[in-house]
Amino acid sequence: MKIAVVQFPGSNCDQDCLRALTDGLRVSAEYLWHKETSVSGFDAIVLPGGFSYGDYLRCGAIARFSPIMRVIVRAANDGMPVIGICNGFQILCEAGLLPGALIRNQSLHFVCQPVWLRVETEETPFTAKLDKERPLWMPVAHGEGSYFAEPATLAALESKRQVVFRYVDESGRRTRESNPNGSMLNIAGICNEARNVVGMMPHPDRAWDRRLGSEDGKLLFESLVETLESAVTL
Amino acid sequence: MMGALMKVHVIVMPKQSVLDPQGVAVRNALRDYGLDTIESVRVGKFLELEFRTPPGEIKLEELCRDLLSNPVIEDYKIQYHAGAESKQ
């Protein structure tokens, strides 16, 4: 099994994601350069955070057109697990693999702080191992992470249980205060209808080591690994 | 040399349905500044494109839809006349 961590010009969590996988989980992972035109040999794809193309124009707007994204869109439609973290989430929305968009934080400020997340569904490759009852703790760090979608889209997300994570307080309650960026319905992460593509603003790649104050992020990657292994054994 | 070039302006604005915190912030700033007749402000992008030979209208529209704006949150408008140089 091998997991790809895509490198766009301006990605800056690529090393963190790779470490989370190789040092945190001891699974094999490799960088995948944005000019590559194939994902063969990889079983899952991570789009890391950062400022691809400087986030110029719109976050993820330019990265979406890089050669690697064309093949990733195809792979995703064929069911390959794909997760976009922070800037990766923005790219997935721009690429149309996920609905909605991420706009400027309501505060207009970049926000770097820990948040509590409620797991809304275990039915994705990245959340299979997670416990809905226990909120996760990990950092956010973004200037444009406010999730927006038209009412119809939001309704569909809810009814099809595509909301994966929500910002909550320590006890798991959805509150105004626990929403760091003004996201609609406190949405922190979503998946596509097929459930193999997940996007999230918070950083599991910064919460996989006790010394960082939380290992909750590790659980997402462990879920992925288990899902892939069970898929292999079938 | 600049004269030889053809200018196209693209204005990208946040959709009405999308709240525009930056616009709100500017409006409040204007009010605090003493301008109490200000009703609303919306902040968008103004792109000044210079072409050696401009692309066809269809191509340009496609460009605005795919790259220069995000239809989920933004509307765009193309101005062909090269009228709006910024003031010195």
Add this chain to the structure above:
Amino acid sequence: MMGALMKVHVIVMPKQSVLDPQGVAVRNALRDYGLDTIESVRVGKFLELEFRTPPGEIKLEELCRDLLSNPVIEDYKIQYHAGAESKQ
């Protein structure tokens, strides 16, 4: 009710001599997109102000200078006609 309001548009652009990294990035993106006749792109702000009763020209200029633009690196232009609604 919107009809009753008076629109003023303010365009704020980076000064010619000042580097516009965003413009450069967009230009390169357009080239990669296949638009090789693109020569340059500059990206600025488009502000749509709605007043109940618009301020005097002097006041408005002062506003643009002090608040809406940063004269050190930006130029601004005021469009009184409410021509450029964004397209639906």
Add this chain to the structure above:
Amino acid sequence: MVTQITPELVRDHGLSEAEYERIRAILGRDPNITELGVFSVMWSEHCSYKNTRLELKKFPTAGPNILVKAGEENAGVVDIGDGWAVAFKMESHNHPSAVEPFQGAATGVGGIIRDIFTMGARPVFLLDSLRFGPIQGTTPAVNKSRRLFAGVVAGISHYGNCVGIPTIGGEVYFDESYEGNPLVNVFCLGILRHEQIARGAAKGVGNPVFYVGSETGRDGLAGAAFASRDLTEKSKQDRPAVQVGDPFKGKLLLEACLELLASGCVAGIQDMGAAGLTCSTCETASRGGTGVQIDLALVPQREPDMTAYEILLSESQERMLIIVQRGEEAKVKEIFEKWDLPYALVGEVTGDGMMRVLNHGRVEVEIPAAKLANEAPIYERETIAGSAAPELRIEDIPMVDPQTSLIQLLAHPTIASKNWVFRQYDHTVRAGTVVPPGSDAAVFCVREADKYLAATTDCNGLYCKLDPREGARIAVAEAARNLVCSGATPLAVTDNLNFGNPYSPENFWQLREAVEGLAEACRRFGTPVTGGNVSLYNQNPSGAIDPTPTVGMVGIIREERWITRQHFRDEADVIYLIGPVGQEMGASQYLAIVHGRKECLPPRLSYDLELGVQAVVLELIHKGLVKSAHDCSEGGLGVTLAECCMSGERKIGALAWFGAGPHRLDQILFNESQSRVIISVRPEDAFATEALCAAAKIPFNRLGEVGGSDLVVATEQQKLRWDVAQLHRAWYLSIERAMEVRF
């Protein structure tokens, strides 16, 4: 067109007649206008330190773990064991930030980052030390300070966040003396293997010289540039142009350069900071004992019709000069094309020791590189000693209710929580931040090397104003104390000297006093100076800024279990004050904030006591006895205890008993005597703690214990009680509230 070199032109270039004569002597002829420009920037204070070099010589720069000494290269390099080393440095961008706070601060970050990876190190974290005028109120001056503050913080976050280097610590002070002249000192630390140390030297005659990075534009051209070019209407409008940073390019340049360095084909590398191409060509040549010849026509240019003068003096950002081994040209092509960065072969290393600059083959500049780089005039500026501040007599301070004073202090932006600032900085990228902003020193795990580093910046400008020498000593002491409180052993120092106009003897006296104070303290604490930066001509409307010799200090923590935070943790833990209760009120924040008096003699530092306290605290930590440690600085014991109660995830109360001392309660709570640390320990460890302090003959006080939801302070005569939640609100929201006011 040949421009006549007139005395006016020479003056416009900031060169004295004597300096001009020296130039003619070096050249054996009159310089042309371009050469005059080259000399003017190389001999400017910024590049040549002509007024401060004699002072900087006083710093201790040697040490057992120093691999590259201050001044040798762009930044010093310090061994941290197992073949790993760190390169770190602090640099100021005060004046650019005063003109355009956002871009000024952003380009400051970009510049210091390039200084670090020029050494072959991967930058791993940033700190920022900031000073502004007051931000509370609605006067025009206050509004301006707020705009500067907001702009600077946004600029730092813009650049640092985008390049993916966490900003994990720093400091912010607010004082009238910085009105209109903010201080923006940015610190960057990078990690590298010993064998990876890169040199800014042009080695190997015949080796190709490459220009890499952004195109050159008319950015940041010094005012002098006007004199060099007949002004057209157009050029009048748009010059000198403010430098705009491009963090995206900066990130690509960082990765590309590290990749090229790793390939082993680089003979020399130098960033283009102030004086861009000029400085990088002549400095690499003089370091290499060689010459460098380049042709400007080959330099990637952003604007048409740039003159040789403009290209040479441009301060466009995100550019580097790289000398590679002959035959390795293809490597540069491969790597810079991979990263979509401009690059150009612009010249070669020569054997004649000349900095020779051609433009389309025509010689524009021909100057002996070493003379240009090293023979700048050096001045001994005159000084006039300032009058010594008087001792404070406690009777002269009216007694006010300490109950309200503590809240007043905590809510003052200088003491209040800086979360409004560091929330805007990505401080968790690189997944190494073990102790985030909000404790005495930040602690970072460098995963490459599996080492824990602690870092802090400190300087109390008010102390330095009232006694520059003592203030500088204390800056070093406090930095060391902050590191020790986090469990670290101090390693080395970088400094940023922010002062007023050096031609004022009073200002220069302050600078000399401060330098000698820093030098002495660095010797006593065993922390050599690895480099730094000087920023002069910092003036507010009514005179010079308070002298501000900012100290950045780095320490190492050998064992993970030694990492210590500042906040109280559990009920019933016993609270100790290590060091004296103290009584010095001069130059204290209490005197300034509550009584509106910025005066009197600052606290005195005793090296023996300070070193003793730090040694014992470190020993207690190493023995596993300490659950929290917080150094006592601005605001005294009152503020320190309050911070211990409220700076953790979980707020918790405490009781502190000061018995029947002779002193007034405000004096006990708010004096700023040095060499004090508040620690908390498990009840069962109390005895061992006291035994250890007694054995070390260090004064200590068992103040009381952690618990409840109130902070309670009591003496025989008086008992005060504060709701910690209320203190927290005052302290945590103060800056945010101030920044919500717009006009």
